[in-house]
Amino acid sequence: MRKLICRVGLLCVVLLGMMGKSFAQSFSVQRIGEGKQAIILIPGFACSGDVWNQTVDSLRSNYTCYILTMPGFAGTASEANPSFDNWTKQIADFIHNEKIEKPILIGHSMGGGLALNIASTQANLVKSIVVVDALPCLTAIYNPNFQSRKISDDEFAKAGAQLLGMGEEQFRRQAYISAVSLTTDSLRYDELVKWSLTSDRQTYAKMYYDYSNVDLRPAIKNISVPALVLLEHPFKKIAPIVEQQFGNQPNFRLEYAGKGLHFIMFDDWEWYIQQIMDFINN
Incomplete structure (x- = not known):
């Protein structure tokens, strides 16, 4: 009887540990390299981590x-x-x-x-x-009067109905x-x-509308670490509007690609990787 109780107890511990790990890592993770400094690469909306393959190389x-x-x-x-939060x-x-001790975060889009x-x-x-x-x-670029608000499940359902249908x-x-x-790279x-x-279509719809409602402008002042922002070439045409969102924070450095579109890592590779290398190596 005592052995049975011990086995049940051990099983509960294992299951609880698995549940905890599952929640903490519901995203998939691939680890490559053995350097002392860790870098976490976060892809954008509906993208695979494979978007970083060349960067990781x-x-x-x-x-x-x-x-x-x-x-x-x-496919994850x-x-x-x-939800974004x-x-x-x-x-x-x-x-x-x-x-993971003080990683560098590199994130594209979302x-x-x-x-x-x-x-x-x-x-x-x-x-x-x-x-x-x-x-x-991003929404405020197209709608200067935009204000983030809580969106109900019913609103999400109605907004996503066309996409899901x-x-x-x-x-x-x-x-x-x-x-x-x-992207200007047709091979991609x-x-x-x-x-x-x-x-997953439900995730696609939910996160599309959730992220469209995100407004981090008030939070920018709370970022104290060095930040490099690499922006697609078309944003240079509205640079004052773009830069206003970052609040002229001294720890932020904004750079504009010389060519290409949203997937800068595909469209302006040499410029992009040089910017990253110069930043993380300093």
């Missing part, structure tokens, strides 16, 4: 890279209630649980937003951040149109479309 010799793919995106298992907490918990949010809420957790083509509030072929066409608008189109098609 340049970093792996001197850094330990943790490449994430967020839950429900690009989805979770019940994805919950993903922020999960990444912070991952850093704590894995005892991943850049997550890096900004982590740095603004966890002041002592990270060494520095690199934000690749993300703004504190798309047939596979219509969704594929939309994903292809999106890919063409986000099929890959971007594949990531969208293998993303």
Whole structure:
């Protein structure tokens, strides 16, 4: 009887440990490299961690890279209630649980937003951040009067109904149109479309509307670590509006790519990787 109780108790401990790990790491993680300094790379909306492959090839010799793919995106298992705030907490918990000492965060698009949010809420957790083509509030660029507000589940359901109701072929066409608008590298189109098609549609819809409602402009003042922001070339045309969102913080350095679109790592590779190397090596 005593042995049975011990076995049941041990099973409970194991299951609780697995549950805790599952919550903390609902995103997928790939670790590459053995350098002392850790770098966590966070991809953007509906993207695989493979978006960082070329970047990691340049970093792996001197850094330990943790490449994430967020839950429900690009074939990764989805979770019940994805949200921008919950993903922020999960990444912070991952850093704590894995005892990763002062990592550098590199985030693209929504991943850049997550890096900004982590740095603004966890002041002592990270060494520095690199934000690749993300703004504190993208929606405000198109709607200057935008104000973030709490959106009910019913509103999310109604807003996402059109997206969720798309047939596979219509969704594929939309994903292809999106890919063409986000990179000048036509060889990447099929890959971007594949990531969208293998993303969980519920997660896709929920996170699209959730992230559209994010406004980190008030939080920027709380970021005290060095921050490099790499922006796509078209943003240079509205530089004063873009830079106003970052509040002229002295620890922020904003640089604009000389060519290309949203996927700067594809469209202006040499400039992009040189900017990152100069920043993280100083």
